Amino acid sequence: MDDRSRALLKTLIERYIEEGQPIGSRTLSRFSGLDLSAATIRNVMADLEEMGLVTSPHTSAGRIPTPRGYRLFVDTMVTVRPLEEIAAREMEKGLLPDSPQRVLNSAAQILSNLTHFAGVVMTPKRAQVFKHIEFLRLGEGKILLIMVTPEGDVQNRILPTSQDYTPSQLVEAGNYINTQFAGKSFAEVRAHLASDLDNLRSDISGLMALALHSGVSDYGMGQGDMLLSGERRLLNVGDLSTNLDKLRKMFDMLEQKSVLMQLLDVSSHADGIQIFIGGESDLLPYEDLAVISAPYSVDGQIVGTLGVIGPTRMAYDRVIPIVDITSKLLSGALSAPISS
Template identity: 65%
Template sequence: MDERSKKLLKTLIERYIVEGQPVGSRTLSKFSGLDLSPATIRNVMSDLEEMGFIASPHTSAGRIPTPRGYRLFVDTMLTARPLERAPEFSAELAELTGQIQGQLGGQQFGPQRMITAAAHTLSNLSHFAGVVMTPRRAQSFRQVEFMRLSDKRILLIIVSPEGDVQNRIIQTDLAYTPGQLIEAANFFNSHYAGMSFDAVRDHLRVELQDLRRDMSALMQAAVEAGSSAMAEDNEQVFISGERKLLEVEDLSSSMDKLRRLFDVFEHKTSLLQLLDVSSHAQGVQIFIGGESQLVPIEDMAVITAPYGVDGQIVGTLGVIGPTRMAYERVIPIVDITARLLSSALSQS
């Protein structure tokens, strides 16, 4: 592609992002800065369409970008300045820094609070949905406790190595006394503390014959409940601003698009996969629907960046929006939020 074609494609995508309408040759002539005849522009547009970078809706003589066109745009034509170097975004930088540092800066706030605040901030500043995948945690536990709620209902309290607490209610066939529950917790902690619940399950298969029947039943129930709690806790994704996407016509213009959009947030499987892939990359990543199988909707784009603790990558955050978004504005927002969250978590 020659420089003239690149310039016209860049202009077309920028005007489409701003206006949301198919872009015609007259608009390209006005905004491209190139001294070209309408016929020449139409010929270039025809070539770009044949190459798959733009498409022509049936209802208009203008063109719109395709996912392939957006990909070329963000990879080779986009200049995303850091917010601190963009005067027009200085107010948003101050708001972003204030929100993140104000809510994440003190040790009185735990990691979960920081992550929730980061998701809200991403949504508020981008006007789309903000998403943060929580850090992957070790599946091991530091200690467990059993608390009797009623004759056959027991509260299992799990304390992780980081000091986080998970609670699960266990329904039992037998009635346990407080003394028996203390005995069970002491056995559990003295023999298995520091292991994962899956490892404890393997040990119990061998050691069950050495335990009394009442204790073995309680141990098995605790392992199943604890394993389930750790698995759920390890797949948390915080999403803020999903409803803002309902206001984006590109994503909500049909029932089929709406259905797929709600599936993304309800099931989260594809979202988790995408965020997990992003955690293995350096810096900001851009996924565009239609050219990335990780994005389930053609008109959707996801901008992500990994965040870490003490230099170690522990999770991913990002913005979910339409392919027709102001990438040069959203990319720095995602980038600086990841850096501020990393700093806050490292200091907490």
């Protein structure tokens, strides 16, 4: 595109974000600062439409951006606004060092409160260690494995077994595993067992192998959770709430979490702000939605992602710095000593 086309596309998207109505030639002439005739503007709009950057709703002669148009806009045309001083103070006050769970919840709430959209935080993956393991006999050929994490979470697994163990054997095996391996990562347990299983009594080694392969290894692959705040605010967004089918699909996505978890996981492997425009990829298949995300860290190591879920017609220049600063403040709060 030449400079004239870029200027008109930028003006069209900015005015559409502001007004929410298809943008016509007269509005573009008034706000673009270019001395162009209406006929010239219409010709440029036709070229942009042919390039897939804008489209014409059937009810209007004006044009609106496509996902591809938004992508070009956010990648090359957005000028980020400095964050308002009041908002910056609110963020700092809300993300003081505290318990990790409260800080993570506060981050999601701040993102929602400042943007009036939905805030989301993907929490760190659960620790891949256990504090305590216990075996209980459920009947012939079945054992219940109970695992307790350092955080106090309890996980249960039913293990099928070809050998019938006595209660005393189950207690002895649990005591041995807790004494030898409590507080260690599952990778350490696996490495140790690979060399030591043959040296243990058959009943203990059999139970340890069952726990490792049928229970512990699955548990060690657990993902983090996703905290959502302000999803009901999206009901107040006209672009999203006027179509019941789109609204249902959006809340299905928020409830199932799998799409967002995948998207946020992708963000955790990238540097800085990531912007996902709905409809341009399989990661976010909902054309009217956009997600702005950023990773956060603890002691310099990236452990999760946070972001804002809103309409594609959002003020990117304002939301981007809110997400960016929240990720930095959250990283600082989680890395700092807990305040008394």
